[in-house]
Amino acid sequence: MIKEDFSASRTLKTDPLQADLVIVGGGLAGTCGAITAARAGIRVILVQDRPVLGGNSSSEVRLWVLGATSHMGNNNRWAREGGVIDEILVENMYRNPEGNAIIYDTILLEKVLEERNIQLLLNTAVFEVQKSSPDTIGGVKAFCSQNSTLYELTAPLFCDASGDGIVAFGAGAAFRMGAEAKEEFGEKFAPDAEYGELLGHSLYFYSKDTGKPVRFIAPSYALQDITKIPRYRRFNAKEYGCQLWWIEYGGRLDTVHDTEKIKWELWKVVYGVWNYIKNSGNFPEADTMTLEWVGYIPGKRESRRFEGDYILKQQDIVEQLQHTDAVAFGGWSIDLHPADGIFSEKPGCNQWHSKGIYQIPYRSLYSRNIKNLFLAGRIISVSHVAFGSSRVMGTSAYVGQAAAMAAVLCTRKNLLPRQLGENSINLLQKELLKSGQYIPGLALKDEEDLVQQATLSSTSEFVLQELPPDGPLLPLKDSAAQMLPIAVGKMPDISLWLWAEKETTLTVEFRCSSKPANHTPDVTLETQEIHLHAGRQQVKLSFQSIFSQPCYSFVCLLKNELVKVQYSNVRVTGVLSVFNQTNPAVSNYGKQEPTEDIGMDTYEFWCPQRRPAGHNFAMQIHPGIKVFSVENLRNGIARPTSQPNAWVTSLQDTNPSVTISWPEKKQIRRIELSFDTDFDHPMETVLMAHPETTMPFCVKEYILCNDRNERIYHQPDNHQTRNTIHFEQPITTSRLVIHLKTMQGKVPASLFEVRCYE
Template structure:
């Protein structure tokens, strides 16, 4: 028994924690920052005011994680974010292809739990900032609602990934809230006051069919959506979760301090929607359905945006401006919503895409007036318009990773965040980021510590691609335009051939297209056109465009729509080869062609996008000259995904024991090996609600072994499904030869490796 005498005042238990980096906010940006920083050797305190990690991706909100891939509905090929967010998405797809948000919670918690350098504080809210002078944070005060412990958190560096920017706000960091005028950054898309300056919150619900009749009585606070919601006729009984992202409110209010008020209004709408579905008589299929879950906290889109030394704006995104301090990228559309949300007569969003991914500079990730404060997530230094593209979770997570590596470099060099830019450390930061799997568009990893850079490479075989397999062809109608992406070297374009089938006398138009932007995948430049007369039946085409390419790039062998024609498709899939289609994807406002308003500052162009597996087979083309784009030297070219070429070594499908040997003139002592495999960076891997046709990406090498010069197996892996495999050997191995044997993933997919790196220490 505990018994205390009466006193005037009692105090909560107090605990002081010291760390190298304190991260506030356990959404995806804070979680990825914490994991990355811990792996960089920093002691991290991760403070999360909710009971689970993941923020808007968690079971509390249940929004799918998306970024540059944008539901695979834009022209950003192979653009899924790398590093830790890729690891999490691949893990979730493997463990949770059904999209259960509870399992995602578990995966995030487990990943953090596995890092001994992270101290995780759940249900703990930061409420005060202590400073040393006007521009330096000394510590934070936080309180855990579940154990009544007051925490005092000390560190030389802080990262605010809290969504509303509580640390930045309390510290006095410069911020903005609401939209800038068009003139501020010369942004034609800047909204007027009628459209509104803020994006609102959303609240979701899940329903399920019980198989027996279910009655529903609406609460007194539910609204009549048929009278108050202009788009009530768009409701569907079978839609739930984040398919109802457009059930949005709050853009006319203070999206920080009015959040509880906004939540109540969203509850009124949600229960009103369900009352309408259940009791209007217009949805007989809902008779046996019940509400399974309604969100308790809303998913926030926008509140404060903090000012760094650079503010990203519309022209940075659309013009693909390059930055010397690029550390991440985005690729979501500029996605702005009317401030009145579900109560607006307007379309629920305006999504305008750019032609490819855009760089995000390091100067957007730290405060311009608080010396030791980083920002991650949706609160980074961007205009309101650019925020429409950078705010999504995979992009937010990606900048969190950049902040973590920057913090580690700050510690090693004994400097503060701005000094990394001003004192010439950006090249080192970019190199360290790319070593963690962070793809930065336009940059190539050059790492002198990597022993593979000085090795001779010998492969058991290399794919000399001349044709796809034509066994078990699938004939598909050319109802919409289709194209095969083919990576070619500089020089003459080879002659293409394939059979086509026509139902009657018709003409087929075939174009050879490329992107006007290097490394882009918008086929907006037509190099040559062939019009072919077809008779009924199968015709063997030969397409000689007579074109010479000035540099290596992807070309689009493009077949314009003709419903009277069928193309042959193969089940064979090869890393870096892909078919795309000029179809429609309503999830991302993709209507086959983007036609923005005049004067909006956005490009007009066509969308050519892949189909989700099990569809999306390659067009069964053949080339007159073998395509030599899959050489073993690709494994050390410093790019770990297709860009202007496949950037992968691919073995010959007929090779029964594919391998790559690394050979040195003198013995090397190796303690760590990094392998990078193909987990299909073109697949969006939505984390919840949507399901996936497979747990493991079909291109991924599942089984491999590593041998030294004497043939001793020093490492063996079975059932791999992850992109990056980092192997820390129990004891360093000294040898003049390493051989990595990789098994073909399947009979239809040859083995491929993007990168092999070897290190003598823990670089």
């Protein structure tokens, strides 16, 4: 029993905690950052003011995670973010293809709880920043409402991933809120006052069919006149959750301090919308439906952006400018919304895509005037226009990982964030690449990797000389193209199988991208008019184009509804078909064509189809394309870029293996393997159901053997991109043999990368 007499005052229980890095904010940026830093060996305190992790992606808000892949709706091929966020997305696909937000919560919590270097504080809000000097944070105070405990958190380094920037703001860091004028950075897409300076908040609802009539009596505060929403005719009984992202409000208000006011307005709208669906009589199918869930907190898009040593701008994105300190990439469209949100007469968003992914520099990930403060998530140093792209969660998580790895190196080398960028940026890039963080234009060069000293051999190497005609025969209702990787030299001859309903002429264009690493077919090299007779026929295409550097080529068959194309059931790592179709969800209407000079490019969209669709063209290729060499395993790039960058085995190889040999015995403590989990797949986390739980290109079962043909490791059920194998006692061997035993699908076995360490 506890009994206390009257006291004039009492103090809260106070718990002082210390770590190497304090991360404030448990959205994806903070979560992925904490895991990254903890795995690299430093002690992390992760502070989250909500009961679950994930921020806007959590069950509290339920927005799907997206980044550079943009729902597979742009030309950014193989652009899903890597590292920890990739691991989370792949795991969620494996366990939760139905997109259950609760299951997704458990995956995030599990990933954090498995790291012994992370101390997680849920339901804990930072409310005060303490300074050890005018430009240095000494500690923060936070309060947990659930255990009535005050925490005093100290560390040499802090990372603000809180969304509104509670630590950076309290520390006095320079920030911006709202849109810059066009003149400040020369950004032609900068919005005017009518469009507004801020993106608003959104709040979603879920509905379900109960199978019996359900009535709905709206609360008194529900919006009564649905016609106040100019786009009210878009509402229907089928869409729910983040399909209704355009239920948005608050861009004319203070999106930090007016959040509760914005939430109430969104509640009014949501209940008014459901009242309209249930009781207007326009949706008889809603008679048996009930309102299952309404968000209690809104998903925030924009508030403060803090200034680093570099402010990312529209030109960085559109022109894909190169930065010597690149540590991450983005690729979502520049996606700005009218400030009046759902009450605006304007479209719900205004998305403009670049021709490829863009680099994000390290200088944008720390405060320019608080010495020990990293920035992560949507508050990084960007202009309002660039923020329209960098704000999405896949990109936010990616920069969180980069900031966390920088904190690790600062801890090891006793440096501050700016000093690390000035003295050790190459080391930071190297450590990020080793952790699975792809950085455009960079390849890993790791002198400690024993594979770099070895001789590589394999049982086979795939040569792309035929994709058999065993797939569907489909009409050419939209223009279609086969992407083919070309090394250097003349484009090989191609033979296709086509069927014509009657005599017709088919236009074939041979294209490539204006930038070798891009996948936008914006350069037409050759055009051929092919006369087709009625019926099935094999068509040979000869091209004269010669390539001086590796890239992807596009054999484009332009739309002709009299023609059917024979496809193949064979799928191969780094080989893909794309289609000039539309995806209105990301403002893709087949072609991006600005009607005024807003600093954006005009070009066509050629995007893949999701499996089980999206077959490759059936074709014969002469001479065969040889870009799937075993040497790709150590080229430092673990995903397709301008080339597949994978060792791929022959279709006829039933027991493929790669042998890594050294002239003398080596002691191996750790092996890193990178598999193909289809970086083209966006793997939306919630709401959207997926037909697959594993990616067909991923090796399911593999075995490692030493120079005595003894099994040293067996993985019977892999589905992840990166596999790290630690040996408690080092393996002594002059040879490592990797047997790829089973695939997740009927595809040739493939492997992106092998690294070995003493």
